[in-house]
Amino acid sequence: MSMFSNPFSLKSKLGRCLCGRHATQEEHAASERAAGLGDEARYRDVVASGLMRALFPNDMKRRAFLKAVGASTAAAALATFFPLDAATEAFAATGKPEKTDLKVGFIPITCATPIIMAHPMGFYAKQGLNVEVVKTAGWAVVRDKTINKEYDAAHMLAPMPLAISQGLGSNPIPFVTAAIENINGQSFTLGIKHKDKMDVKSWKGLKFAIPYDFSMHNYLLRYLLAENGIDPDSDVQLRVVPPPEMVANLRAENIDGFLAPDNVAQRAVFDGVGFIHSLSKTMWDGHPCCAFAASREFITTMPNTYAALLRAIVDATGYASKTENRKAIAEAIAPPAYLNAPVTVLEQVLVGKYADGLGNIKDDPKRIDFDPFPWESFAVWMLTQMKRWGQIKGEVDYASVANQVFLATDAARVMKEMGLTPPATTSKSFLVMGKVFDPAKPAEYVASFAIKRS
Numbered sequence: 001m002s003m004f005s006n007p008f009s010l011k012s013k014l015g016r017c018l019c020g021r022h023a024t025q026e027e028h029a030a031s032e033r034a035a036g037l038g039d040e041a042r043y044r045d046v047v048a049s050g051l052m053r054a055l056f057p058n059d060m061k062r063r064a065f066l067k068a069v070g071a072s073t074a075a076a077a078l079a080t081f082f083p084l085d086a087a088t089e090a091f092a093a094t095g096k097p098e099k100t101d102l103k104v105g106f107i108p109i110t111c112a113t114p115i116i117m118a119h120p121m122g123f124y125a126k127q128g129l130n131v132e133v134v135k136t137a138g139w140a141v142v143r144d145k146t147i148n149k150e151y152d153a154a155h156m157l158a159p160m161p162l163a164i165s166q167g168l169g170s171n172p173i174p175f176v177t178a179a180i181e182n183i184n185g186q187s188f189t190l191g192i193k194h195k196d197k198m199d200v201k202s203w204k205g206l207k208f209a210i211p212y213d214f215s216m217h218n219y220l221l222r223y224l225l226a227e228n229g230i231d232p233d234s235d236v237q238l239r240v241v242p243p244p245e246m247v248a249n250l251r252a253e254n255i256d257g258f259l260a261p262d263n264v265a266q267r268a269v270f271d272g273v274g275f276i277h278s279l280s281k282t283m284w285d286g287h288p289c290c291a292f293a294a295s296r297e298f299i300t301t302m303p304n305t306y307a308a309l310l311r312a313i314v315d316a317t318g319y320a321s322k323t324e325n326r327k328a329i330a331e332a333i334a335p336p337a338y339l340n341a342p343v344t345v346l347e348q349v350l351v352g353k354y355a356d357g358l359g360n361i362k363d364d365p366k367r368i369d370f371d372p373f374p375w376e377s378f379a380v381w382m383l384t385q386m387k388r389w390g391q392i393k394g395e396v397d398y399a400s401v402a403n404q405v406f407l408a409t410d411a412a413r414v415m416k417e418m419g420l421t422p423p424a425t426t427s428k429s430f431l432v433m434g435k436v437f438d439p440a441k442p443a444e445y446v447a448s449f450a451i452k453r454s
Contacts, residue, residue: 095304099152100129102309105136105145106155107211108339109243109261110349111182111290113329114316114370115155116339120332123316127308135337138242139212140169146295147173153294153309155181159382161293161405163214168391174296177374177406178306179313181290185349185368186217186280187265188224190257191250192273195358200228209241209249209258216289217259219385220280226451227433232389233453250274261289262349262368263341268357270345275357279367284432286369288378313372320370326350377427377439379406384442390453398442 106112116133118124124131136142139157146154147170161175190197197203203225210217222232232238241249246258251273258264259280268274280287292313299306319325330346333339339346348354352367379402386392403409408426427439437445446452 095307097128097305097308098302099305102129102131102152102305103134103150104131104153104155104309105134105142105151107139107142107243108135108341109290110263110333110339110346110368111185111261112155113333113350113368114181114313114320114372115292116333117320117329118312118316120335120338121316121319121329123312123319124309126315127312129305129308129312131309131312133338137244139215143170146175146293147171149295152298152305153178153292156291156293157212157215157217158288158291158378159214159216159219159386160212161291162379162382162386162401163391165405166392166401168214168386175293175405176296176299177291177293177379178299178310179292179317179372180288180374180378181292181313181317181370181372183286183288183369183371184279184281184366185262185289186220186259187262188221188257188259188277188280189250189265189268189274190277191253191255192275192357194256195275198277200224201230203228203257204230204235206256207237207239207254209239209246209255209260211243211260212240213391214386216280216287216382219382219389220283220287221259222385222389223432224283226449229451231451247271247273263339263346266345266348266354267341269355270342272357276354279364281366284430285366286371286430287432288375291374292372317370317372323351323365373423374406374408375426375428376402376406376408377429377437380427380439380442381430381432381437384437384446387442387454388446388449388452393454396442398439402439 104115106115119131119133134151136145139160142151142154142156143160143164145151146156147164156177158177158180161177164170164173164175166172194206197206208221210221212218218238221238225232225236230236239255241255241258243260243264246255246260246264247268249255250258250268251271257274257277262279265274265276269276292310294306320329327347327350330343330350334341334343334346349368352365353361353363354367356362376399380398383392383396383398383401387396403426429436429438431437446454
């Protein structure tokens with residue numbers, strides 16, 4: 001269950017809203033917006049979701065509980081022993097920021113939706129911050145400007161803070177992943193002339209673009225190829241290309257395909273130069289992608305500013321997680337200062353009803369989703385792939401690095417101080433192409449692959 005899912009919903013099985021007065025949560029939200037209660041409602045949903053996640057870490061048990069008592073009774077029962085109203089008020093409150101004029105860098109892709117939309121839709125201003133969101137050309141530039149303190153914080157690929165902290169591609173500097181920006185939201189895209197290559201085993205000899213060496217795209221594409229018997233270092237070519245330049249390179253046939261954010265894939269379809277082979281969620285549903293990151297120095301020297309920024313990001317992420325808000329968000333982030341993209345392309349990504357370039361219309365509301373909790377097990381998986389492909393040499397203390405960089409523990413502590421109830425654990429197992437990943441056994445996981453560099 002997402003941090004922002006309606007904690008009292010069984011989806012269509014019960015179909016009632018949080019308060020029980022409306023047929024769906026969407027009708028509930030529309031009613032509250034009409035009454036001017038939208039912000040309060042979002043804060044209350046965040047608080048309630050945290051409490052339900054702690055009480056029922058197993059979603060099957062949560063569903064059984066809701067089936068037994070109903071959504072309205074469940075909400076009333078929680079309110080009798082947990083001060084939801086007080087906790088919601090605490091969540092909304094914040095200390096005075098040490099610094100209010102800030103610069104946050106971003107790459108113009110839909111993965112950065114919460115970071116970008118927080119500017120035009122007023123989420124930063126609500127926290128007393130004057131944030132300039134700065135569109136940036138590529139990931140290495142984002143890294144360097146953040147390290148050089150030109151940016152106070154930044155949109156980064158989730159593996160980047162792990163790489164920076166370990167000195168991979170730069171000098172070692174303690175960086176942190178404060179929040180995950182998006183889950184899912186990537187597509188494997190091929191040029192139109194490769195419509196006959198639906199079988200991944202036929203991809204030998206092709207040239208693929210990825211956005212950065214330390215990216216989920218690099219690790220997921222390598223994983224997919226290797227599971228199909230293709231060595232990503234000898235049987236294909238992988239080239240680093242900034243996302244905004246991928247479609248032009250596909251049109252010029254400099255590359256045969258790419259794994260990239262969904263708005264880039266959808267633009268290839270919109271321009272008639274590519275088709276969507278598959279979504280990345282078909283490999284790992286709920287995989288992390290981008291992150292909200294900062295140096296550890298920033299969060300320790302400016303704790304109130306950091307807290308205000310994080311509240312704005314969490315609040316914007318919660319707003320973005322609601323399906324009914326997605327069209328308005330597409331319009332907000334489309335202008336040249338942000339994504340500089342047609343609204344129709346962004347709507348196809350955010351709403352999930354899209355053309356695949358093969359004559360089909362697909363409908364998947366979870367094509368991209370937003371959930372900020374930085375699970376440490378996400379970091380451990382990324383480290384296993386860095387080790388697998390030779391980016392990390394020697395022994396790796398997976399758990400320690402994950403704990404230092406992915407701030408799940410700190411996030412849980414802050415939530416407790418705010419009167420919230422965080423998830424019961426900071427790690428969880430998950431499936432990648434049907435294979436179970438156990439974060440407690442990373443070395444065994446790396447050793448299990450037939451194709452690897454270490």
